[in-house]
Amino acid sequence: MLLIDQQQTYAISGKVTDENNHPIPEATVMLKELQKGVATDASGQFQIASLPSGTYTLIISYVGRQSVQQKITLHHANYITSIVLYRKNETLNEITIAGSQNKFSTKRTDYVARLPLKNLENPQVYSVIGKDLMNEQLATDVLSAIQNAPGINSVTESVGSGGVGLNVNLRGFSADIALRNGMATNYVTLTDPINLERLEVIKGPSATLFGSTLTSYGGLINRVTKQPFDTFQGNIGYSFGSNNLSRLTADINTPLNTSKTLLFRVTAAKHNEDSFQDYGYQRNYAITPNLVYHASDKLTLQVETELYHTERPSNFFGISGGVTAKDFNGLRYQFDHSYGSDDLQSAADVFNVFARATYKISEQWTSQTNFSSGNTDNNANYLFLTFLDNSNVRRMPMQITSKFTSQQIQQNFIGNFQTGTLRHKLLIGLDYYHLQTNDRRTRFVLDTVSNSSPDVDINIDAYHTRLGQTAPFTKYQRNTSTYSAYASDVVNLTEALNIMASLRVDYFDNKAEDYTQTAFSPKLGATYEVLKDQLSVFGNYMDGFRNIAPDVSDPANPIDYEPEHATQWEGGIKTDLFQKHVNFTLSYYDITVRNIVRTVPNNDNIGGFNSVQDGTKQSKGLEAELIANPLRGWNIVAGYGYNDSKYTKASEDVQGNRPYSTPKNSINFWTSYKLQTGVLHGLGLGFGGNSVSDAFLDDANTFTIPAYTILHTTIFYEQPSYRVGVKINNLTDEHYWTASYWATPQKTRNVVLNFTYKF
Known part of the structure; x- marks a missing residue:
């Protein structure tokens, strides 16, 4: 039931993006209870103003992408949100709605469990360092970017069989960066962060899903x-x-x-x-x-x-x-x-x-x-x-x-x-x-x-x-x-x-x-x-x-x-x-x-x-x-x-x-x-x-x-x-x-x- 307080009005605003954080213009944003809607502008932004307090269902849709429904309560403040629309033929089985402006919270990943699990339903601990954080910090190498994860230390360029790779200490054990998109790369090889969407630091011995050659007992690092x-x-x-x-x-x-x-x-x-x-x-x-x-x-x-x-x-x-x-x-x-x-x-x-x-x-x-x-x-x-x-x-x-x-x-x-x-x-x-x-x-x-x-x-x-x-x-x-x-x-x-x-x-x-x-x-x-x-x-x-x-x-x-x-x-x-x-x-x-x-x-x-x-x-x-x-x-x-x-x-x-x-x-x-x-x-x-x-x-x-x-x-x-x-x-x-x-x-x-x- 829609509860309405006519003495004060509020606004809902936000941004609609794709899975790569690029804006989606002309997406439809609709309030189900009021049948009131707008389209996003060229930068993916939208605003619906003059709304009474209450609980609403916000529906966001765009041709070729999976629609999202989000419950919203307006009470004593305006509401700001950020929404991701995934392609309909993507293999993602869950929809993640990112909280308003919390741009560094990018916990969604299909690689940690090799299954589309939300962070709250995944029993493994992991950290995600996204490109937004790397861009804001002007990170010009992976060495500086990786230090945004808890427990990471002793980060250094290290020796290894004739190559120079990046080595870190993770939960008391030495670890290399040996995975890209969940698959093997050569582990004593450096790389440039220009093509990084995010770095995933997956904690604990993870040989069950990733094998022993590519992991350490402290965890592993995956380049996405x-x-x-x-x-x-x-x-x-x-x-x-x-x-x-x-x-x-x-x-x-x-x-x-x-x-x-x-x-x-x-x-x-x-x-x-x-x-x-x-x-x-x-x-x-x-x-x-x-x-x-x-x-x-x-x-x-x-x-x-x-x-x-x-x-x-x-x-x-x-x-x-x-x-x-x-x-x-x-x-x-x-x-x-x-x-x-x-x-x-x-x-x-x-x-x-x-x-x-x-x-x-x-x-x-x-x-x-x-x-x-x-x-x-x-x-x-x-x-x-x-x-x-x-x-x-x-x-x-x-x-x-x-x-x-x-x-x-x-x-x-x-x-x-x-x-x-x-x-x-x-x-x-x-x-x-x-x-x-x-x-x-x-x-x-x-x-x-x-x-x-x-x-x-x-x-x-x-x-x-x-x-x-x-x-x-x-x-x-x-x-x-x-x-x-x-x-x-x-x-x-x-x-x-x-x-x-x-x-x-x-x-x-x-x-x-x-x-x-x-x-x-x-x-x-x-x-x-x-x-x-x-x-x-x-x-x-x-x-x-x-x-x-x-x-x-x-x-x-x-x-x-x-x-x-x-x-x-x-x-x-x-x-x-x-x-x-x-x-x-x-x-x-x-x-x-x-x-x-x-x-x-x-x-x-x-x-x-x-x-x-x-x-x-x-x-x-x-x-x-x-x-x-x-x-x-x-x-x-x-x-x-x-x-x-x-x-x-x-x-x-x-x-x-x-x-x-x-x-x-x-x-x-x-x-x-x-x-x-x-x-x-x-x-x-x-x-x-x-x-x-x-x-x-x-x-x-x-x-x-x-x-x-x-x-x-x-x-x-x-x-x-x-x-x-x-x-x-x-x-x-x-x-x-x-x-x-x-x-x-x-x-x-x-x-x-x-x-x-x-x-």
Whole structure:
């Protein structure tokens, strides 16, 4: 029944967009009870004014897209909303209505569970970093963007088999970015954020749905790319600033036929930047064409490619037994010196292909066939810098030329059906993943330099001569295939109670080292919506595993090992309150890794050791995330992570110690406000940063990576056709380090200016 208070009138206003956050003009917005409606304007905006207080049904529709109905109560205030309309032939089975202006709350994803589950009915914890937040922060690399997720820390460019990838610490474990749109990419490969729709940080051991090769026990990071849509639109941007930054970007989308069934989108970036230190530079470019063909109401085909090239320094710091300092602050290191050279660079060429065929078999079943191919050619010239004491540093170059090739074929059947009174969302999948690499590694000690005279260049001709005279210390090949089957069923036992049960079986074949292993990985979870679409409590049990090669040090008596396993118990709450203005997640987790191979004395009186598979490691902690829109135009993203990790059964030298690069506390925070009305409408300010407690550089816990707090601020002016922004990173000029076993100094204070033209 419509309740009306005639003494006061109100207005309903908002914006209608597609799934790519692009405005939909001429959409119909109707109030069912009053049969009163309007059409959206060219920017997707609408307003219905002079409305009495009461409860209404707002209906939004547009040709070719699924309609949305939303209940609205007008009482003491106007109502503002943001609505997403999805294509009718998309495979999404749920409609998400975003809360008014809470533009950073983009929790909808089909990748976390490989099923279309709402955040409140998904028993797994995940964070989503959307392009709106990345654009507002003027993020020019993935490294800075990923630090907006709670619990993420120790973010650094890291070493890996001749490539330079991005490594993070997640719930006490090292993790790479190895997934794109839920499929495999080469894990020691950097990329550009120009084609990112969002980054998904999926927490906990997730081998059940994603396999062991692509995940860590702490979780995984999935890159979701920008997709084509059916209107002509785009933007061109240019950024410049400190360290001779010069960055040109483009994002262009267009339909290729009049029926708008063939859609094309291309993103591109050219990035030049010098180091904040005396030597080193980056020269990167990326281009990512993406083609979608809606062949019929049932069949959609997609092909996406990714080409990326990078040249950058790869300098990594370590310590030796001669160092008496207890942390980096105690070393006599001059932060503006790299000890490297402009000529000593690492280069990588990346060519990735992704293809998908989605076929709607019936109203209840959808088939999804995925293919991914990753190819990376690396020419790495690492420079390992070891402090021999508090002042002197040994320089040891290492060249690794390598090739990474991966292919993945995946077939999913996704069902949404009912048996009796029970609603099922069912996933059945088959997966084949092949990884082949080869590399050639050569290293030598170049010299020792002193902090008193650190500006010592490297003669690149002498370096290559020395390389030619040095035999490689190893040539390594990897050739593995993984055959998998998995199933996951989410059952609505009641309208409020959901139960998830999942299982995976993996057959791992390592041809290079001649062994095979079979592993089973279960996953269980439950959610209960205490308040429908507002508050749920959840719990999960998850499993991860790692294949362990046999010990063949004694060929006559090889030792076979079981796969290493990690199990997680987790519970907490999720909210989506105040008409989606407040999104909050709080969780407690406990991860135990077992079947770790460790060494023990064999008591043979000659100092020998044996390997036994009974080691354990525990990681437990608390995570909280808040995404809020307290007032129109004011947005907040904040997170806190507490992690307590230790070796509970290990070799004597690390027993009871904390694993390296695992700080206990990490905080991320960002808030911004944009004027919504008046002469300065579109002017905004942003402020935030990260704070991370200290950690150890080594498992022996003898050397500390100091705690740090970095702050950033931005001012911007945004209009429908352009955007201008300025950002200061590391406002207080903090000198800080991050590490993944080897440490790297991070950027000092720098300024980025950006202009983007939108059409």
